[in-house]
Amino acid sequence: MNDVKSIMDYDTVRLDEEKNELIIIDQTKLPCEIEILHLKTAKEIWDAIYLLQVRGAPAIGVAAAYGLYILVKNIGASNYDDFYKEFSKIKDYLNSSRPTAVNLSWALEHMNTVCVEHRSEPIKNILQALLREAKRIQEEDIATCRKIGEYALTLVKPGDGLLTHCNAGQLATSKFGTATAPMYLGKEKGYNFHIFADETRPLLQGARLTAFELYSSGLDVTLICDNMSASVMKNGWVNAVFTGCDRVAANGDAANKIGTSVVAICANYYHIPFYICAPTSSIDMTIAAGNDITIEQRPAEEVTEMWYKKRMAPEGIKVFNPAFDVTDNKLIAGIITEYGIARPPYSKSLKEIFAEKENANILMRTNKEL
Numbered sequence: 001m002n003d004v005k006s007i008m009d010y011d012t013v014r015l016d017e018e019k020n021e022l023i024i025i026d027q028t029k030l031p032c033e034i035e036i037l038h039l040k041t042a043k044e045i046w047d048a049i050y051l052l053q054v055r056g057a058p059a060i061g062v063a064a065a066y067g068l069y070i071l072v073k074n075i076g077a078s079n080y081d082d083f084y085k086e087f088s089k090i091k092d093y094l095n096s097s098r099p100t101a102v103n104l105s106w107a108l109e110h111m112n113t114v115c116v117e118h119r120s121e122p123i124k125n126i127l128q129a130l131l132r133e134a135k136r137i138q139e140e141d142i143a144t145c146r147k148i149g150e151y152a153l154t155l156v157k158p159g160d161g162l163l164t165h166c167n168a169g170q171l172a173t174s175k176f177g178t179a180t181a182p183m184y185l186g187k188e189k190g191y192n193f194h195i196f197a198d199e200t201r202p203l204l205q206g207a208r209l210t211a212f213e214l215y216s217s218g219l220d221v222t223l224i225c226d227n228m229s230a231s232v233m234k235n236g237w238v239n240a241v242f243t244g245c246d247r248v249a250a251n252g253d254a255a256n257k258i259g260t261s262v263v264a265i266c267a268n269y270y271h272i273p274f275y276i277c278a279p280t281s282s283i284d285m286t287i288a289a290g291n292d293i294t295i296e297q298r299p300a301e302e303v304t305e306m307w308y309k310k311r312m313a314p315e316g317i318k319v320f321n322p323a324f325d326v327t328d329n330k331l332i333a334g335i336i337t338e339y340g341i342a343r344p345p346y347s348k349s350l351k352e353i354f355a356e357k358e359n360a361n362i363l364m365r366t367n368k369e370l
Contacts, residue, residue, distance in 0.1 A: 006216045007034060012059050012171055015066045015134070020074075022067050024054045027171060031212040042071050042093055049097040049104070052203065056172020057246045057282050058141045061103030064094050065134035068111050073127055080119050083126070087115055099294045100255055100324050102247040106281045107137055141174045144279045147338035149181025152242060152277060155334070155341075156182065156193075160239040163196040163229060163267075166257035167209035168244025168277060178277035179242040180214065187219055195221040196232050200257055202302045202321065226259050233270040241267045241274045242336075248276065248283040252329030252346025253290025258322055264331040273333035280337050280357055283350060290326035298323050 007030070014023050022039040028051065029035045037053060039045050045067040048054050054063045071090050077083035091108050098104055114133045118126045156162065168179035176184050186193050195214060200206035207223055214221040224232060232238055241263060245254045254260075254276045267274040287293060300319035305311050313319075335342040335349075339356040342349035 007213055008170065008217055010034065010036070012174060013054060013062045013066065015070070020070045022063060022070055024048060024063060025171070026053045027055055027209060028053055030208050039067070040070070042090060045071070046094060046097045049094070056167060057101045057103040057244070058173040058178070058279060060098065060101050061107035061281065062138045062141055062174055064104050065107045065111055065137045068094060068108060069130045069134045072130065077123065083123055084115065084119070098296060100246050100296045102284045103281050110137060138174050142176070144338040145173050145176035145178055145181050148178050148277050148279065148336050149176055149185040151336050151341050152182035152275065153185055155273070155275065156240050158191040161194045161196065161237045163198070163232065163238045163241045163263070164210060165198040165206060165243045165260050165263050166200045167205040169210050169213050171209050171213055172244065178244045178279065180210070181277065182242060183214065183219055184217065187217070193220065194237070195219055196238060197221055197223050198226050198229060198259065198263065199223060200259060201226055202306065204307065205257065229263050230266045233266055233272055238272055241272060242277055245276050245278045245282055246324060247287070247293050248278050248335060249287045249289050249293060250285045250347060250350060251289045252332060252335060252344065252350065254278070254327045254332060255290065255293045255295070255324045256327065258325050261325045261327040264327045268331050274331055276332055276335045278335050278337055280339065280353065283337070285350065285354065290328070293326060296323040297321060
């Protein structure tokens with residue numbers, strides 16, 4: 001009997017209620033080592049998000065919600081005003097860890113709303129409500145990813161070649177992933193996709209994470225360097241591109257891992273549909289266009305030294321290392337959400353997606369009241 005665990009046997013993010021710990025896979029150690037981190041302090045949780053030990057917009061949101069809950073349990077205030085003052089400090093501190101990922105602020109604001117709505121109740125009741133909300137955020141993430149996968153499958157056929165960039169897989173979410181959801185659901189249905197995973201410089205999330213999890217799950221995956229995507233497209237090996245995103249603007253511009261826009265440009269040239277897989281929590285209707293999205297700048301050492309035995313660039317060389325780029329909406333064939341597929345013009349279709357979401361929420365509230 002084989003007792004060796006696959007990476008897919010571990011939860012990306014989970015809460016240990018008994019020990020009051022946030023438990024994550026340290027994704028900076030993959031694929032060479034599977035190390036499980038047990039986080040208890042605000043500094044540990046902030047570092048885990050900033051240092052990409054937990055990463056991927058949905059997973060960051062879940063981690064932030066659970067992290068905020070375990071931290072505010074220790075506040076010890078006897079009245080709401082004192083409790084909320086410390087709650088806000090912790091929330092704002094966690095929110096400062098990664099400015100581009102909208103799911104981080106989205107999850108923290110949901111927790112804030114719950115806290116305010118229960119302000120007239122005892123602190124014990126507020127904590128119980130915060131725990132319920134954090135669990136709901138994770139459960140919603142799982143259901144959302146599956147729905148995205150189901151909609152994405154309607155855009156491809158068995159035997160197709162698919163390409164993805166960075167990691168929008170199970171390691172970036174609670175289950176299924178966003179961009180990888182159609183790949184996992186396709187495997188269940190016997191679609192036999194041929195998948196190409198960009199390595200994704202400079203932090204190699206495609207090589208270390210996407211290729212690792214897809215290969216561990218028994219999918220047909222081929223790893224390529226970032227500058228090879230045009231070649232596999234030209235060869236006719238790619239029928240569709242699916243990527244995740246960290247933030248989508250109201251006009252459909254999408255911020256994702258650096259290099260995504262290059263893939264979109266190549267796909268557009270070779271007439272290959274390029275799709276963004278985005279839970280509605282990653283769509284920020286308060287931002288008009290991609291130029292308004294804050295792009296995180298990362299340390300130079302990620303380019304000049306990381307992954308090498310010796311430094312691979314001259315000392316003192318200037319380095320430009322943005323974590324993300326913005327793909328122009330004109331290059332995007334569709335934005336796949338849990339409420340359907342938005343098509344150009346996105347300024348109209350994204351509003352329709354949110355109207356559909358609101359109708360679903362109204363129906364759910366009505367059913368609860370019956």
